Amino acid sequence: MDNQTISARQYMFLVIFFIIGSSILIVPTPLAAQGKQDAWMSVILSILFGVVLVMFLNKIGSLSSGKTFVQAAIFVFGNWAGRLFCIFYLSFLYILASLVLRNIGDFMTTQIIPETPLQFTHTLFLLVIIGGTYLGIEAIARSSEIFMPWMVILLIFLTISMMPQINVDQLKPILGNGVLPVINSSSIVIGTPLLEMAALLMIFPYVKEERKAKHAWILGTIIGGGVLFLITTLCLLVLGSDLTALNAYPTYRIGQKINIAGFLEGLEIIIAIIWMLTIFFKLIILYYATSVGIAQFLTMKDHRPLLLPLGMGMVVLSIIAYPDVAYFETFVGEVWLSYSLTHGLILPAILMIGLLIKKRVSGS
Amino acid sequence: MWATIAVIAVSILIFFLEFPRLKRKKKTKEMWWFSTLLLIATTVSVLESRNVQLPNPLDYIQSFYTTIHSWIGL
Numbered sequence: 001m002d003n004q005t006i007s008a009r010q011y012m013f014l015v016i017f018f019i020i021g022s023s024i025l026i027v028p029t030p031l032a033a034q035g036k037q038d039a040w041m042s043v044i045l046s047i048l049f050g051v052v053l054v055m056f057l058n059k060i061g062s063l064s065s066g067k068t069f070v071q072a073a074i075f076v077f078g079n080w081a082g083r084l085f086c087i088f089y090l091s092f093l094y095i096l097a098s099l100v101l102r103n104i105g106d107f108m109t110t111q112i113i114p115e116t117p118l119q120f121t122h123t124l125f126l127l128v129i130i131g132g133t134y135l136g137i138e139a140i141a142r143s144s145e146i147f148m149p150w151m152v153i154l155l156i157f158l159t160i161s162m163m164p165q166i167n168v169d170q171l172k173p174i175l176g177n178g179v180l181p182v183i184n185s186s187s188i189v190i191g192t193p194l195l196e197m198a199a200l201l202m203i204f205p206y207v208k209e210e211r212k213a214k215h216a217w218i219l220g221t222i223i224g225g226g227v228l229f230l231i232t233t234l235c236l237l238v239l240g241s242d243l244t245a246l247n248a249y250p251t252y253r254i255g256q257k258i259n260i261a262g263f264l265e266g267l268e269i270i271i272a273i274i275w276m277l278t279i280f281f282k283l284i285i286l287y288y289a290t291s292v293g294i295a296q297f298l299t300m301k302d303h304r305p306l307l308l309p310l311g312m313g314m315v316v317l318s319i320i321a322y323p324d325v326a327y328f329e330t331f332v333g334e335v336w337l338s339y340s341l342t343h344g345l346i347l348p349a350i351l352m353i354g355l356l357i358k359k360r361v362s363g364s
Numbered sequence: 365m366w367a368t369i370a371v372i373a374v375s376i377l378i379f380f381l382e383f384p385r386l387k388r389k390k391k392t393k394e395m396w397w398f399s400t401l402l403l404i405a406t407t408v409s410v411l412e413s414r415n416v417q418l419p420n421p422l423d424y425i426q427s428f429y430t431t432i433h434s435w436i437g438l
Contacts, residue, residue, distance in 0.1 A: 300393065301391075302391075306397070308378045309401040309404075310405070312402075312406065312408075313404065313409075315409070317421070319412065320412065320420050321422050331422060331426060334430075335429045335430070338432065
């Protein structure tokens with residue numbers, strides 16, 4: 001789009017935020033429900049899968065040589081088939097963005113500001129996102145550098161202040177139910193943040209040095225997965241698997257248990273700050289990817305005029321998406337993995353095959 | 365009623381915020397796409413504010429994948 005570049009380190013920060021954002025909120029509950037006290041092991045399995053996935057996505061990034069996913073698809077499959085291909089990818093990004101918006105809206109209305117209607121929370125949050133997207137990827141990347149130390153400090157503070165309440169017995173018996181539940185529940189983390197990383201293929205071409213960017217992507221995946229591992233393990237150690245599975249927001253619940261020497265309490269808002277920061281970045285990446293993708297799809301030179309109309313549509317979509325919590329749980333539990341698998345793995349795989357064939361044909 | 369008026373007011377505001385800038389630069393294609401998208405978004409928002417039952421794309425996704433799952437026996 002516009003001639004902006006970001007450094008490999010900034011890209012790594014964006015990847016970390018992308019992985020933590022919103023999954024830190026919704027992942028521990030289903031993990032503990034399926035994996036019980038061994039849920040922490042399944043996060044490690046998922047990170048291993050994530051590294052392999054990122055190597056595969058890296059390969060596509062270098063094959064498409066400076067083109068975003070949409071440009072590469074149109075380049076490979078031609079004007080019509082390529083556009084049809086992109087409709088699936090872009091609708092995936094748009095729906096994903098509105099679901100992420102709904103996550104933060106649901107959390108705010110149930111836990112912090114219960115009397116504000118959902119529409120207003122969504123609109124206000126989205127206005128900031130639109131402002132950030134308007135400024136472009138450079139501004140987004142620089143702000144990620146500013147906010148990363150804050151998130152690290154808050155995470156360290158949270159971990160240290162939880163130390164007195166940790167009970168290692170909560171993790172026993174290790175592998176009490178066998179290996180199968182661990183493998184099954186690893187699909188949760190694979191589906192929620194890792195397969196969504198196909199969205200980052202829209203940003204990958206903006207990173208300055210490609211070789212460094214590949215390392216940054218892998219490293220960012222490992223660090224982001226490590227934070228998810230830390231949070232899940234903390235929930236299990238403090239609450240135990242049963243309570244974690246029962247709470248809608250177990251990470252918020254452990255924040256409420258912080259009690260330093262009897263006078264420092266009610267620090268759960270620290271966790272809420274971590275969430276808002278990470279979800280902000282996840283949503284801004286998705287929104288940027290969607291709007292730039294749609295602009296390239298329509299062969300427009302600038303994505304900025306599209307931002308406000310797309311935002312209006314997104315507020316409506318995020319509100320009608322989930323009629324109730326039960327719908328959300330069945331959708332995420334039964335459909336989401338297949339949906340993100342088709343759009344986060346199979347679509348890029350088709351693109352990669354196309355790129356390889358194109359390269360072979362033009363090379364000979 | 366007020367919600368509908370607010371939605372229409374917001375879309376008029378968005379229109380006058382972006383459209384003159386595009387017109388000054390004579391970007392005809394951008395002008396068309398922007399207006400089309402804004403029209404779609406406004407229609408959907410107005411319908412939502414009138415409490416019309418809108419089709420939920422997640423329903424279609426869900427029924428599609430449930431069919432696939434039943435084929436491969438999940």
